[in-house]
Amino acid sequence: MISGAHLIIYSTDPEADRSFLRDVLALPNVDTGDGWLIFGLPPAEVAVHPSNENGRQQLYFICDDVSAFVAAMRRRNIDCEPVQDQGWGLLTQFHLPSGAEIGVYQPKHARPPAMGAQRKSAGDAGPKATRPRTRRR
Numbered sequence: 001m002i003s004g005a006h007l008i009i010y011s012t013d014p015e016a017d018r019s020f021l022r023d024v025l026a027l028p029n030v031d032t033g034d035g036w037l038i039f040g041l042p043p044a045e046v047a048v049h050p051s052n053e054n055g056r057q058q059l060y061f062i063c064d065d066v067s068a069f070v071a072a073m074r075r076r077n078i079d080c081e082p083v084q085d086q087g088w089g090l091l092t093q094f095h096l097p098s099g100a101e102i103g104v105y106q107p108k109h110a111r112p113p114a115m116g117a118q119r120k121s122a123g124d125a126g127p128k129a130t131r132p133r134t135r136r137r
Contacts, residue, residue: 002115004114005041005046006046009043009059009096009100010100011096011097011098011100012098012099013096013097013100014119015035016096016098017096017097017098017100018035018037019095019097019125020097021037021039022039024073024076025061025086027039027040027041027113028040041112041116042062042137043115044114045058045111045112054091055127058101058103059102060091060101060102060103060104060105061102061103061105062106062107062111063104063105063106064103064106065106066083066090066091066092066104066105067083067090067091068107069104070083071075073094078094079094079095080093080094080104081093081094086105087106088108088109089105089106089107089108090105090106091103091104091105091106092104092134093104106113116119
């Protein structure tokens with residue numbers, strides 16, 4: 001039913017933020033025209049946290065070693081917040097050029113399998129390929 005996710009980062013400086021995602025974080029991307037870049041992401045997970053307000057979302061990238069991530073960012077003169085132990089993971093934040101905050105964490109919890117991983121590991125190659133339809137004359 002769900003085949004992927006699309007995250008939108010609203011930005012007051014989209015060109016600078018796109019450059020940051022492309023050049024600093026080295027996210028793969030495609031140019032969809034007119035300066036629009038769509039960035040690829042690694043497998044993702046979704047968590048639902050209790051809140052007194054609706055409509056708030058946060059983006060966190062997951063890494064294997066948050067201290068190494070912070071060190072790599074500092075070598076590029078990008079400030080990160082001090083690493084905090086939240087119980088569920090080790091967490092830092094940095095800011096895009098527009099000021100938007102992005103989190104990065106090293107999870108302590110088990111990671112859920114990526115969608116499709118269970119199906120493929122069970123020996124199912126996924127949906128069957130369909131033949132292209134030809135137009136009748």
